[in-house]
Amino acid sequence: MLQTLIRPLMLAAFLALVSAPADARRELRFDAYAVPASGTIALAVAEGDDPGAVFAEIDAANAGALRRAVAAAAFQGKPNTQLDLPGIGRYDRVLLVGIGSGPVTPRVLEDVGGAVGQMAARSPAERIELLWAGTEPDAAAHLAFGADLGQYRFDTYRMPPTDMPVTGQGDLVIRTPAGAAAAERYRAQWQPVAEAVRFARDLVTEPGNVLYPEAFVERTRAAFRGVPGVSIEVLDVPAMQELGMGGILSVGQGSARPPRLLLVRYDGGTRGEPPLAFVGKGITFDTGGVSLKPNDGMWRMKTDMGGAAAVTGAVLALAARRAPVNAVAVAALAENMPSGMAARPGDVVRTAAGRTFEITSTDAEGRMVLVDALWYVQRQYRPRVVIDVATLTGAVVTALGDDYAGLFSRDDALAAQLTAAGEASGEAVWRLPLHPSYARDIQSPIADVRHSGGRGAGAGIGAHFIGTWVDEGVSWAHLDIAGMAWFEDSIQPTVPPGATAFGVRLLDRFVRDVHE
Incomplete structure (x- = not known):
């Protein structure tokens, strides 16, 4: 009798396990360019004397707090470097991603997005905004592509944490002057590739x-x-x-x-x-x-x-x-x-x-x-x-x-x-x-x-x-x-x-x- 009770319970538990979502991820959205008044934001920073227009705009709105933090950390915007700053000015968190002084290629943009995506997967913030002042739709699409790849995680066999805040859920917003054109470019050309990468990663990860x-x-x-x-x-x-x-x-x-x-x-x-x-x-x-x-x-x-x-x-x-x-x-x-x-x-x-x-x-x-x-x-x-x-x-x-x-x-x-x-x-x-x-x-x-x-x-x-x-x-x-x-x-x-x-x-x- 005990076995007849245990087997259905084991089967139900297994089905619940395998039917769990493979990963929790943020919804990727596009919005008009604007500097948010608060919250969690991310931006690319160039190497050299001119870190970029977005950096300057945020720094000015926060009485120079961003530039002082960067100087204190000796962050120079070199390629493949990041500076994660909690509590800067009126922001909960500011992530700076270095892009160096060379050409801003699609690879560079995807890496910026990837760095933000990885941060977003670990963050409990409900909304994270990646700011990009460029007007090219392709550039913003590559940022989104990188962010989608970077935020990947596989949680199928994990129990939901009970003593920690939920992370990696909510919105990841690309703020760009390219607006709807960037969104269309991403959804037509790069989101399908990101979904295919996710499919292949899931297959490889499965036991x-x-x-x-x-x-x-x-x-x-x-x-x-x-x-x-x-x-x-x-x-x-x-x-x-x-x-x-x-x-x-x-x-x-x-x-x-x-x-x-x-x-x-x-x-x-x-x-x-x-x-x-x-x-x-x-x-x-x-x-x-x-x-x-x-x-x-x-x-x-x-x-x-x-x-x-x-x-x-x-x-x-x-x-x-x-x-x-x-x-x-x-x-x-x-x-x-x-x-x-x-x-x-x-x-x-x-x-x-x-x-x-x-x-x-x-x-x-x-x-x-x-x-x-x-x-x-x-x-x-x-x-x-x-x-x-x-x-x-x-x-x-x-x-x-x-x-x-x-x-x-x-x-x-x-x-x-x-x-x-x-x-x-x-x-x-x-x-x-x-x-x-x-x-x-x-x-x-x-x-x-x-x-x-x-x-x-x-x-x-x-x-x-x-x-x-x-x-x-x-x-x-x-x-x-x-x-x-x-x-x-x-x-x-x-x-x-x-x-x-x-x-x-x-x-x-x-x-x-x-x-x-």
Whole structure:
């Protein structure tokens, strides 16, 4: 009898937990430019003798209190600096964000907004106002975009605090002379990207017991529901078996959660024009399989589907903002678990392309799921560009840390375009070589190739292996984002600690700059 009572209670508690809002956030609003008489405000401050017209106006209205506080704190408005001042003049709080003395680019504006967004997420103030005297609608839109990214937080599994004030709720107002034009620009072009980043961050943050291949598919269906020009295809295990997708099936066979291949197609461009293909590694949890990872840090392996989240989020951004392109996101989804059914080192796997590879470590599973996904999208859609995104190797983290994703490509023009998009979006990439010697490193005595090899150049060898499944003549790039998917600390104003959704903004910027 007791069990019959407990089970419904446990189920109700679980449903209440998973149905909680993923985050509390402020409503972003736009209003006419004016200096508020009181409250919590934020503004950008230039470096040098002239900190800006907004600064001067606020300082004059408060009998020089702002300038005295800045002098006392030796704040100079240098880039990436902030000064948080409580109780200045008639204001509860004033946040100053340094922008330096260089050009005020969209990146600079987004970082200002991000800094304000992060402050707003921690503040109990009901209303926070970011002042910008410039008249350009795009400038204010970029401020709002940064603020939306910066205020991200994930509270699904937290109990509401009872002994502390509620934070991060209310309004975040951009006060600008651009007014309605800025609001329209933001809502049409940048809010969809911010929402796509939020979607991808939520996916990466979810624990592995909640987000598994089938759950990823359902979350994606929900996110795209009602978005025009979108079609979704899902391959289950029987469909993949019929196609001979031994790579993804071998990774998923050790788990009770079956793998899935998810394709989201968006047709917003010229009818019949080949799409851009974005292919993502989607290991919803990675134990390493039989080649078991050490316990230290394994909890973070829920993020091993960051590539799949990024490419799906990127196409969500394109579709929601009605980008004039055709694009397809492919998420190769599996859970890598050890069991009596799991693949073993030394096994030989036949892929859908007919080529075989010898497994050297079941912990190099990302490339195993990607090769079948790459084969399928090339056969089905004949894409004009293929970019795969994966948390692939620890070697790239050793090489580049958490400052850059690794970029590998046989196409110099594509590599240059992605590098430029990375600079513009704030998601930087660094090109690494695809040396011909990597082919020798993956020679196998019993299969077409080994799926890894050698002690050096692990990131390059992984990229080379993946690239052998890309048809000659196809413009292809591989992004290894292993160091960029999760930040323990806040490294960038627009990226709070936790899941970054690295790749969503990069791919959106690449499409804007090159294909629109």
